[in-house]
Structures are given as C-alpha cells and as structure tokens.
Amino acid sequence: MLRIAYFGPQGTFTEQAARALAPGEDLTPYETVRLALQAVRDGAADAACVPIENSVEGVVPTTLDGLSDGDPLVATAETILPIHFSVLKRPGSGEIRTVASHPHALAQVREWLEANLPDATPVASSSTAAAAVGVVEGDFDAAVSAPVAIEHYPLEELATGVADVRDAQTRFLMVRRPGELPAPTGADRTSIVAAAVNRTGTLSDLLVELAGRGINLTRIDARPTRSNFGEYRFFIDFEGHVAEPRIIDAMTALRRRCHLRFLGSHPRADEVAATIEEGAGNQDFLDAQAWVDAVLKGEGA
Ligand SMILES: O=C(O)C(=O)C[C@]1(C(=O)O)C=C[C@@H](O)C=C1
Structure with a gap:
C-alpha cells in the first residue's frame, strides 16, 4: 500500500483530492503543505497531495515555494475539485463573533460573510479543517470548511453551498521524488x-x-x-x-x-x-x- 501524505487535518479539500487520486492507499494528514512535502523528501511518505491552484484566488503560494526549495519533487498526477463551502458551528451555540478558515477559503466567501455574518471577524487558520477543529475546541465560533468536514467533527451546518463565485475549482497535485x-x-x-x-x-x-x-x-x-x-x-x-x-x-x-x-x-x-x-x-x-x-x-x- 502506498503511503500518501496530504495537507490536513482530516476533512480538508486536499483529503478529498488525495482519496480521488490514490483510492484505497494509506493516507496521513500533515498540518502544513511544507510538512506534507517534507514527508516525501524524508521518505516517510511515497507521495504527497497538495493544492496548487484555485480558479478564484489563483495559486497556493506555500505549495509553489515548497516545490521550488529543497530536494526536487515532481508531480505525477492532478485532480480538480469543485469548491463550495459549509459554514460549521458548535451545536446549539449562539452568536458568531469569529469565523475561521484557510486564507484562500476566506477570500472565496468574502461577500457571503459580509452579507450573512457582517459582525463576525474573519480569522486565518492553517486549513479549512484546522478551522473546524478550532471551533470544536472553542477557539472560534464558526469555520468555513469543506463539506466533508461535517463527517469528521461534531459540528452542525449553519449554511451549505457557500461560494461567492459559482463553479469555483481547485487543482491538486500528487507529487513524488523524481523517478519514472x-x-x-x-x-x-x-x-x-x-x-x-x-x-x-x-x-x-x-x-x-x-x-x-x-x-x-x-x-x-x-x-x-x-x-x-x-x-x-x-x-x-x-x-x-x-x-x-x-x-x-x-x-x-x-x-x-x-x-x-x-x-x-x-x-x-x-x-x-x-x-x-x-x-x-x-x-x-x-x-x-x-x-x-x-x-x-x-x-x-
Ligand atoms: O484547507 C483546505 O481544505 C485545503 O485543501 C486548502 C485549500 C487551498 O489551499 O486553496 C483548498 C481548496 C480551497 O480553495 C480552499 C483551501
């Protein structure tokens, strides 16, 4: 079985992409893109799945920097996922004062937040799923997450299908050490x-x-x-x-x-x-x- 590192934690869009690119393989989440790439460089993983480019927000700079520095890695496959978000909160919780997510995700729902949660302060987190974890732990009141995050965390949906731009997409890469x-x-x-x-x-x-x-x-x-x-x-x-x-x-x-x-x-x-x-x-x-x-x-x- 291949060991696949992915930009996690569980419940990111990147996990969905990793499942699509490497069905049935052994997936391990890493907190940052850089750590997922490092796992491949160190030999702890055979490949890593990372986001590269979003149709609304453009490239993911940490991925570009992570691929251009350090030992060489090459992309061997890609997948494109439709991107729309769920806004998650703790069951029964009240006022939403903070809403957390990956900066790329916050940028894709700016108009929705202004219209629907105008008093909430956006807070950047390391990934959309890390934001969900933060809500579970009481650090934030709501998270802008991938729809699958609800399957991993004891949260409830405040809204689903959230996206300022319809038909937004993100492209993800599977990268390995150079080889065939x-x-x-x-x-x-x-x-x-x-x-x-x-x-x-x-x-x-x-x-x-x-x-x-x-x-x-x-x-x-x-x-x-x-x-x-x-x-x-x-x-x-x-x-x-x-x-x-x-x-x-x-x-x-x-x-x-x-x-x-x-x-x-x-x-x-x-x-x-x-x-x-x-x-x-x-x-x-x-x-x-x-x-x-x-x-x-x-x-x-
Ligand atoms: O945080 C996640 O869920 C990711 O997979 C990262 C990421 C990104 O870096 O662009 C992936 C897709 C969405 O566009 C928002 C966030």
Missing part, C-alpha cells in the same frame, strides 16, 4: 520553475522559446526568490509532456537560457488535448531531425 514519469497521453501538462537573471527581456526570451514552438501556456506565476530583493522565479505550466520531441526541443532551449527545475509532466485532469500549431507537431520535429541526420551522413541536402 507517467507516459504521455496527448493531454498532458508540464511544469517548470525558471530562475532567470534580472536583465532586460529575460522573461520574454523564455516565453519566445515556448511560443516559437507553438507550445500553449496554461499558467505563469512569479514568486520572489526570497534571497535577493527584486529577484523572481517564474513558475510556468504548459501543454505537453517532456517525452515529446517538440517539448524536448523547447526544454533544451530553455535550459541554455536559465536555471530550470522540472516539476513534472502528467495527464491533465480536464483531459484537454494539447494545441498543436501547424508545423509544430512531434512528427514535424522528428522529420526535421531526420533531415539533419541525412545531411550529416551525406545522404541528403
């Missing part, structure tokens, strides 16, 4: 971190390598390196798999330009096939290479 990559499917995502030097045009040079090969980006984020003020790392996700000739060509070009960290190539949860521009398919790259090989052997010109 999942096979390409034609609907894959590759993730890299590019540490580019601070000079005019660096980012544009990197993007041109991808755009020039017809490779479609699915996300780009910048995070400070945290060592030198004003220095950034770029987190770039694009369509395709590192085992494809067109992606190999792009990755080698990027590697010549900057320091790269590979964060994985894996099937997309939404199964959207890669956009292939005319003349930029894998066969086009193979044909071009075959032509050069023939020239080298004196068999063509």
